[in-house]
Amino acid sequence: GGPLAGTVHEEVARACARYGGSVRRQAAGPDDGAANGRDDGGEAGGDDGGPYDLVLALTAAGPLPAVAEAVLAGFRRRSAADDGPAVEDEGIGEEGYVVARRDGVTVVLADSAAGLLYGLFHVVRLGEEAFGAERPAERHRPAARLRMLDHWDNVAVHPVMGQVERGYAGGSIFWCDGALRDDLTRVAAYGRLLAACGVNAVAVNNVNVHAAETRLLTDHLGDVAAIADRLRPYGVRVHLSVNFAAPLALGGTATADPLDEDVRAWWAAVTTRVYEAIPDFGGYVVKADSEGQPGPHAYGRDHADGANLLAGALAPFGGVVHWRAFVYNHRQDWRDRSTDRARAAYDHFAPLDGRFRDNVILQVKHGPIDFQVREPVSPVIAAMPRTRVALELQVTQEYTGQQRHVCYLAPMWSEVLGFRPWGPAGPGVADIVAGDVAGGGLVGVSNAGDDPYWTGHPLAQANLYTFGRLAWAPSSDPAAILDEWIGLTFPLAAGRDDGRLREALHEIMDDSCGTYERYTAPLGVGFMVRPGHHYGPDVDGYEYTPWGTYHFADRDGVGVDRTRATGTGFTGQYPPPWSEVYESLTRCPDELLLFFHHVPYGHVLHDGSTVIQHIYDTHFAGVEEVERARLRWAELAGLVPAALHARVRELFAEQLRCAEEWRDQVNAYFLRKSGVPDAQGRRIP
Numbered sequence: 057g058g059p060l061a062g063t064v065h066e067e068v069a070r071a072c073a074r075y076g077g078s079v080r081r082q083a084a085g086p087d088d089g090a091a092n093g094r095d096d097g098g099e100a101g102g103d104d105g106g107p108y109d110l111v112l113a114l115t116a117a118g119p120l121p122a123v124a125e126a127v128l129a130g131f132r133r134r135s136a137a138d139d140g141p142a143v144e145d146e147g148i149g150e151e152g153y154v155v156a157r158r159d160g161v162t163v164v165l166a167d168s169a170a171g172l173l174y175g176l177f178h179v180v181r182l183g184e185e186a187f188g189a190e191r192p193a194e195r196h197r198p199a200a201r202l203r204m205l206d207h208w209d210n211v212a213v214h215p216v217m218g219q220v221e222r223g224y225a226g227g228s229i230f231w232c233d234g235a236l237r238d239d240l241t242r243v244a245a246y247g248r249l250l251a252a253c254g255v256n257a258v259a260v261n262n263v264n265v266h267a268a269e270t271r272l273l274t275d276h277l278g279d280v281a282a283i284a285d286r287l288r289p290y291g292v293r294v295h296l297s298v299n300f301a302a303p304l305a306l307g308g309t310a311t312a313d314p315l316d317e318d319v320r321a322w323w324a325a326v327t328t329r330v331y332e333a334i335p336d337f338g339g340y341v342v343k344a345d346s347e348g349q350p351g352p353h354a355y356g357r358d359h360a361d362g363a364n365l366l367a368g369a370l371a372p373f374g375g376v377v378h379w380r381a382f383v384y385n386h387r388q389d390w391r392d393r394s395t396d397r398a399r400a401a402y403d404h405f406a407p408l409d410g411r412f413r414d415n416v417i418l419q420v421k422h423g424p425i426d427f428q429v430r431e432p433v434s435p436v437i438a439a440m441p442r443t444r445v446a447l448e449l450q451v452t453q454e455y456t457g458q459q460r461h462v463c464y465l466a467p468m469w470s471e472v473l474g475f476r477p478w479g480p481a482g483p484g485v486a487d488i489v490a491g492d493v494a495g496g497g498l499v500g501v502s503n504a505g506d507d508p509y510w511t512g513h514p515l516a517q518a519n520l521y522t523f524g525r526l527a528w529a530p531s532s533d534p535a536a537i538l539d540e541w542i543g544l545t546f547p548l549a550a551g552r553d554d555g556r557l558r559e560a561l562h563e564i565m566d567d568s569c570g571t572y573e574r575y576t577a578p579l580g581v582g583f584m585v586r587p588g589h590h591y592g593p594d595v596d597g598y599e600y601t602p603w604g605t606y607h608f609a610d611r612d613g614v615g616v617d618r619t620r621a622t623g624t625g626f627t628g629q630y631p632p633p634w635s636e637v638y639e640s641l642t643r644c645p646d647e648l649l650l651f652f653h654h655v656p657y658g659h660v661l662h663d664g665s666t667v668i669q670h671i672y673d674t675h676f677a678g679v680e681e682v683e684r685a686r687l688r689w690a691e692l693a694g695l696v697p698a699a700l701h702a703r704v705r706e707l708f709a710e711q712l713r714c715a716e717e718w719r720d721q722v723n724a725y726f727l728r729k730s731g732v733p734d735a736q737g738r739r740i741p
């Protein structure tokens with residue numbers, strides 16, 4: 057029953073049709089033992105003959121076909137014996153599923169329609185393997201309950217940021233020129249795509265909430281409900297980014313003070329109406345007191361006061377507030393070295409631990425600055441044991457090549473998720489954010505748009521897919537997920553060619569993020585991008601600006617001293633051992649050296665190279681790697697659709713041009729500053 061169950065049925069039909077099969081839905085009933093077609097000599101208990109190859113069953117929906125009962129019984133026995141706690145009590149889990157092959161039938165069991173849909177997509181991923189040898193029952197369930205994508209989509213085109221802020225895949229899927237799109241077919245297709253990746257929540261408007269978007273909460277609520285209707289069949293809930301000053305802007309209150317009674321009443325009334333229109337509404341996303349957005353500070357209140365106000369309005373309906381921790385002074389005096397943007401989120405939020413209601417989720421960017429290709433993990437994640445914390449990743453490639461460069465982000469994300477703030481014996485970031493009750497889950501800034509390939513660069517689809525897969529299973533191997541994506545995206549690679557396509561895509565993509573890091577800002581120092589749009593190099597572009605992203609290069613050295621001994625003291629925001637590791641010039645990992653230390657150009661790295669020679673070497677290497685990848689792609693003509701091949705070929709030309717520009721600017725800059733020539737005598741402009 058319900059739209060989701062209907063969707064499962066449609067998906068099965070779709071999958072069967074693709075392979076020339078057919079589907080018949082069988083109502084659960086006492087005779088369903090016959091659904092195992094092998095038991096009754098090939099008559100699958102129905103008029104279309106059978107036997108069944110695949111049984112999908114909702115365990116909560118009534119009696120199961122005998123083969124499914126057998127799988128479930130076996131599964132429970134084994135799980136109870138293996139894992140200690142009885143699975144019987146736990147069930148399969150809200151979105152989980154059991155998959156097995158038994159007596160020549162592939163069986164997928166779930167407690168909910170969403171679980172069944174995820175299980176079906178699992179069968180699709182397995183392909184023929186799902187219908188081969190017997191496989192013991194295995195249970196899959198998501199590590200994180202909230203697996204969400206934030207769309208930085210504007211309803212009205214913003215004069216500077218356009219329709220989608222930091223969007224590199226065309227227009228918004230939802231909005232066009234100030235209104236909801238007339239045709240929402242693509243929204244439904246997006247829901248399907250998200251379910252296949254494992255994503256179950258979407259915020260449909262930009263965190264910078266301008267006037268048109270503020271009204272989504274009230275007079276344009278119907279638009280949000282229409283989107284929710286399209287996404288619901290795929291188990292995806294809708295969330296809204298809201299403007300903290302909305303009661304002032306829309307409600308005619310005299311203030312937006314979170315402790316004011318009128319303000320509280322306004323949010324309660326508005327939120328009640330939201331749930332009348334969208335009963336399964338997910339909640340609010342808030343960027344407050346950050347980069348010009350309004351917030352509680354204007355009223356002398358803190359972030360806990362602000363977040364709890366909205367949490368109070370949402371609590372009766374089971375909604376959550378994603379309150380973003382991306383708060384810093386973007387008007388700092390660059391001449392004043394005592395302010396350190398890296399410190400800001402911790403300084404604002406750590407003292408508030410324990411003050412947030414339990415339906416507040418603090419949404420923390422993975423690094424302390426802003427989505428750079430190399431940053432340490434944000435210390436906020438370990439600093440708030442009494443707060444639900446979500447990890448925010450940037451799937452849209454603002455700082456990683458803007459979907460013109462190939463940059464497979466999974467290795468970086470997986471490093472972040474695996475980071476153990478208290479050292480090897482303690483929990484990792486994934487454990488903190490994915491905890492069933494206490495965790496806030498994973499949030500990605502979406503890279504999808506109305507581009508025919510969804511993501512602008514066709515290979516950037518892998519980042520969208522992998523975001524969902526890592527949110528489901530954070531310890532998955534990035535190369536294995538990529539392999540999965542290749543098989544699903546390019547059916548040729550799924551066994552019907554000689555493996556050439558698969559091998560080439562791994563060569564091109566596996567370490568593409570490392571390549572990007574090599575030809576851009578060195579050793580964790582970050583930025584060096586062109587101000588404003590953030591594409592391409594401009595080494596000093598932000599150096600004398602109020603944004604707080606500096607590298608401090610001079611004739612003697614480069615890097616930011618964030619030590620306790622002589623710098624900003626940021627290292628002290630980490631628990632040991634990392635506070636000590638980062639503080640120490642000799643123990644600090646090379647790739648983060650310039651994030652934590654200001655060093656002379658002759659400083660010797662762990663591999664024996666000097667900082668200046670490392671800069672030259674990595675920049676030459678990075679460009680060579682792009683050129684190799686470009687040639688590798690050229691060889692794939694004929695193995696992928698021609699239009700797709702041409703699109704990627706053109707983008708590779710741009711990536712190479714841009715990588716050379718990075719190499720030449722960065723190398724020339726540091727040659728001129730330091731006066732130290734390249735030991736290998738290569739040409740530096």
Ligand code: BDP
Nearest residue numbers: 221222263264343382426427
């Ligand atoms: C920065 C982006 C900006 C976003 C901001 C945010 O440049 O467009 O509004 O992050 O996360 O990286 O709020």
